[in-house]
Amino acid sequence: MSLRTRLTLLYTILLGSMLLLFGGLVYGLVSVIMVNNIDQSLQTSSDEIIALLKINRGEQFDARSISTYEPSENIYIQVWGSNHELQISRPTGWKVALDQNAWVGSETTFSTSTVNGLHLRVFTTPLVSMRGPAGILQVGVDLGLMDIIQGTLTKILIFLTISAMLITAWLTWLLTKRGLAPLTTITHIATQISNADDLARRIPINEFRNDEVGHLALAFNKTLERLETLFGSQRRFLADVSHELRTPLTVIKGNIGIIRKFGVDEESLAGIENEVDRLTRLVGDLLLLNQAESGVMSLDRMKVDLGSVLMDVMQQASVLAGKKIKVKLVNIDQAIVNGDPDRIKQVFLNLISNAIAYTPEKGTVEVNLCKEGSMALFSVKDNGAGISPEDLPHIFERFYRGDKSRTHTPTSGFGLGLSIAKWITEKHGGKIEVESQLKQGTTFRVYLPLVEE
Ligand SMILES: Nc1ncnc2c1ncn2[C@@H]1O[C@H](COP(=O)(O)OP(=O)(O)OP(=O)(O)O)[C@@H](O)[C@H]1O
Ligand SMILES: [Mg+2]
Incomplete structure (x- = not known):
C-alpha cells in the first residue's frame, strides 16, 4: 500500500471514529433529556390523577371523579382493580393494558411497551385504599414524536459522518499528492543518477522548503x-x-x-x-x-620505551646515511608510551630516511626525543631541500611526491611513507606536524601521549 493511500485511510478512519463517538454522545444525551422530560410529566399527571381519584364502598374506582381532569395530548390513563379488571380507561375505547408486565410489586415503575402498534412510555403506580391494595394506575404517553426525533437525528449524524469522511478522504488524497511530490522528484533523480552512473549529479535543494x-x-x-x-x-x-x-x-x-x-x-x-x-x-x-x-589491522598495545626504539632506528639510519650525511642525536629522554613498537619504529625510520633522502651531500640531520607536557615529542630536523608551499599541504596524501622527487631513480620512493607515518601516529592518539622552508630545511614533529605514572 502506498504511503499516500495509508495516510488517506488513516485520516479518514480517524475522523470517522471521532465523529461516530461524538454523534453517539449527542444521540445519547438528547435521548436521556427527552425521556427524563417525558417521565417527569407522566409522574406529574399520575400525581394529579391520584389526588382526584375516589373509591366507593364496593372497592370500585369512580370514573366521574376524574372526568374533569384534562390530560395533555397523547396521554392514556387506565385504572385496574385489585382483581385485574379494567375500571377506568381514557380514551374509553382502550381495553388492552398499557403495560401488563409492569403490574408487579408495590413500587412505582417506568417502562416502555408497544400496544396496538403504538410505542408507549408507561408510569405504573400501585393504588392503596384504607383496606389495603386497591388496584393499579397506569399513565402512558405516545413516544412517536421522540422516535421521529431520534430517527432523524440518527440519519443526520450518519449522513454528516459519511460526507465528512468522503470530503476528508478526497482532500487528504489531493494534499498528500502535493506534500509527497518532492519525494517523487527525489526518487526520480536518484534513479536517473544510478542509471547514468553519474555521481556528480545532485538533487536541487532550493526546490524544497526547509522541511x-x-x-x-x-x-x-x-x-x-x-x-x-x-x-x-x-x-x-x-x-x-x-x-x-x-x-x-x-x-x-x-x-x-x-x-x-x-x-x-x-x-x-x-x-x-x-x-x-x-x-x-x-x-x-x-x-x-x-x-x-579497512580497519582490519590491529595494533599491539604495550609499554614502549621510545628511547630504545630510537636507538635501534639510529643504527639503521647511520647505514642509510653512509658518509655523505651526518645524523646527530641531539637529545634522548626516557619516554614511555602505550603502543606497537614495530609501528612506532616505522614512523621514526620513515621520517629519518626522508630527511636523509631529501638532504644533499654534507647535510645534517638532527634527531631529538624529549617530553612536552603529557606528550612525548620526537623531531627530525634537516637542512636539505625543503618542501615548496604548494607541496606542503599534500605530502601526507597517498602517492603524493614532491616535484623534485618525482623522477624515478632506484632509491626513490612511492609517496607512501608519510601517509603511513601519519596513520600510525594518529592511531596511537598522537599527531604529526611539519614545518619547512625551501632551501632551508624541514622539521617533522611527532607527538605521542605518554603513559601516565
Ligand atoms: N625531509 C624532507 N625534505 C624535503 N621533502 C620531503 C621531506 N620529507 C618528505 N618530503 C616530500 O614529501 C613527499 C612525500 O614523502 P613520503 O615519505 O610520503 O614519500 P617518499 O619519500 O617520496 O616515498 P616513500 O616514503 O613511500 O618511499 C616526498 O616525495 C618529498 O617530496
Ligand atoms: Mg619517504
Missing part, C-alpha cells in the same frame, strides 16, 4: 558527495599503483634483455634485485595501508 524532505535531499546529496570522493580516490589509487608497478617491471625486463644478449653480468642482476626489493616494499606498504583503511 523534512529538504533535509532528506540534503543528506542524500552529502552521501553522493562522499561516494564521489571515495570513487575518485579509488580511481586515482588504482592509477597510481599501476604506474608505480610498471616502472620497476620495465627496468627488470630491460635488464633481462641485456642478460639474454650479453650473458649474466653483475650490474644487471643488481638492477633486477633492486627493483624486486622496491616492489616488495611497495606491496608491503600497500597491504599495510589497505589494512589500515
Whole structure:
C-alpha cells in the first residue's frame, strides 16, 4: 500500500471514529433529556390523577371523579382493580393494558411497551385504599414524536459522518499528492543518477522548503558527495599503483634483455634485485595501508620505551646515511608510551630516511626525543631541500611526491611513507606536524601521549 493511500485511510478512519463517538454522545444525551422530560410529566399527571381519584364502598374506582381532569395530548390513563379488571380507561375505547408486565410489586415503575402498534412510555403506580391494595394506575404517553426525533437525528449524524469522511478522504488524497511530490522528484533523480552512473549529479535543494524532505535531499546529496570522493580516490589509487608497478617491471625486463644478449653480468642482476626489493616494499606498504583503511589491522598495545626504539632506528639510519650525511642525536629522554613498537619504529625510520633522502651531500640531520607536557615529542630536523608551499599541504596524501622527487631513480620512493607515518601516529592518539622552508630545511614533529605514572 502506498504511503499516500495509508495516510488517506488513516485520516479518514480517524475522523470517522471521532465523529461516530461524538454523534453517539449527542444521540445519547438528547435521548436521556427527552425521556427524563417525558417521565417527569407522566409522574406529574399520575400525581394529579391520584389526588382526584375516589373509591366507593364496593372497592370500585369512580370514573366521574376524574372526568374533569384534562390530560395533555397523547396521554392514556387506565385504572385496574385489585382483581385485574379494567375500571377506568381514557380514551374509553382502550381495553388492552398499557403495560401488563409492569403490574408487579408495590413500587412505582417506568417502562416502555408497544400496544396496538403504538410505542408507549408507561408510569405504573400501585393504588392503596384504607383496606389495603386497591388496584393499579397506569399513565402512558405516545413516544412517536421522540422516535421521529431520534430517527432523524440518527440519519443526520450518519449522513454528516459519511460526507465528512468522503470530503476528508478526497482532500487528504489531493494534499498528500502535493506534500509527497518532492519525494517523487527525489526518487526520480536518484534513479536517473544510478542509471547514468553519474555521481556528480545532485538533487536541487532550493526546490524544497526547509522541511523534512529538504533535509532528506540534503543528506542524500552529502552521501553522493562522499561516494564521489571515495570513487575518485579509488580511481586515482588504482592509477597510481599501476604506474608505480610498471616502472620497476620495465627496468627488470630491460635488464633481462641485456642478460639474454650479453650473458649474466653483475650490474644487471643488481638492477633486477633492486627493483624486486622496491616492489616488495611497495606491496608491503600497500597491504599495510589497505589494512589500515579497512580497519582490519590491529595494533599491539604495550609499554614502549621510545628511547630504545630510537636507538635501534639510529643504527639503521647511520647505514642509510653512509658518509655523505651526518645524523646527530641531539637529545634522548626516557619516554614511555602505550603502543606497537614495530609501528612506532616505522614512523621514526620513515621520517629519518626522508630527511636523509631529501638532504644533499654534507647535510645534517638532527634527531631529538624529549617530553612536552603529557606528550612525548620526537623531531627530525634537516637542512636539505625543503618542501615548496604548494607541496606542503599534500605530502601526507597517498602517492603524493614532491616535484623534485618525482623522477624515478632506484632509491626513490612511492609517496607512501608519510601517509603511513601519519596513520600510525594518529592511531596511537598522537599527531604529526611539519614545518619547512625551501632551501632551508624541514622539521617533522611527532607527538605521542605518554603513559601516565
Ligand atoms: N625531509 C624532507 N625534505 C624535503 N621533502 C620531503 C621531506 N620529507 C618528505 N618530503 C616530500 O614529501 C613527499 C612525500 O614523502 P613520503 O615519505 O610520503 O614519500 P617518499 O619519500 O617520496 O616515498 P616513500 O616514503 O613511500 O618511499 C616526498 O616525495 C618529498 O617530496
Ligand atoms: Mg619517504
